Each structure stands twice: as structure tokens, then as C-alpha cells.
Amino acid sequence: SRLLHLFDRERALSLDEVQARLLNPQDRDDVGRALLGFLGPLFRRVAVLRVVRDELSGWLGCGDLDAEVLQGFSGKFSEPSMFAGLRQSVPFSRGPLAPFPLHRRLAEAWGGELPADVVLLPIRIKDRLVTVLYLDRGKEGLGGLDLEPYLRLAAKAAIAFEMCIMRGKLKKA
DSSP, X not given: OOOOOHHHHSOOOOHHHHHHXXXXXXXXXXXXXXXXXXXXXXXXXXXXXXXXXXXXXXXXXXXXXXXXXHHTOXXXXXXXXXXXGGGTXXXXXXXXXXXXXXXXHHHGGGTXXXXXXXXXXXXXXXXXXXXXXXXXXXGGOOTTOOOHHHHXXXXXXXXXXXXXXXXXXXXXX
């Protein structure tokens, strides 16, 4: 299986560095890569999932996962899952990946293990969910994890994504 270890190729980013990169992203991929550069070394698996209307799909990932399999992942928010609640205004979702079909499809990207402790961080633009960050540490779990810095990072990523959209609109105007 082909594992993508982005942070092996690119030096891990500090919080200050990732925030600086989010200030002037070239495009959406730049935002996603900046998030992976910071989060990758801190978690066993990090996935950045796109949201388009009622559909969730794999986009970028790093750590102990197969990026190609992740990119083939898709699911609907109407399916039972941890993701369903993110459509409302919850700040995050945390808990086990229960054996729902959508979770099993996502877990195929890393061999099928359903971690007992994961965090899903929604990234919203004007109350519209656009991206979800998936984080886990495998069997180690996430005990003692302070979510506050990650919630702030997700809020900054939302602004960076919005800047990319605005830059695209400016180019077309």
C-alpha cells in the first residue's frame, strides 16, 4: 500500500508557520497542504475532506493512509455517521468511528481499522460547511488533547479558503 507521509518530504510546520501560510494562500490546495504540514506530525492520520452540497469526499491526507484510496472515498451526510451532525453548527465531533458503512469506506484508506477516538473539525464559510478535518492517533487515542488551538486553526483555514474563492472571483471580474 502506498502511504503518503507529506511531513517526511516537507519539514513540519510550526503553528506560526502554518498561520503565516494561511495569510496568503495561492489556492485551495495550498491551504490543505499547509494544514497537513502542521497536523501531520501531531497525528497518526490526517484527512482533509471536501464538502459539496450533501456529499463528502476524500481530498488530501497524510500519515498512515493511502492517499489514492482516500481520494476515492465519498459519502452522503444523510448516511448514519459522525459526520452528520457537522452540517449543523456544532464546533467539532469527537468519539469512536462506529461500524457504519460510511466510516468503513473512509477507513479503507488505512486498512479498515475503526479508531476508538477521532476528532472531526468542520471548516465553514458563512455557516456553510466546506471542508472537514479528520484527525486520529490510532490505538494511542486522543486523551488530554486540547482542541482549542485546532478549532482556531480551522477558523483561520476557513478564512484562507474564503480568500481563495475571492481571489478567483477577482480574476474573473
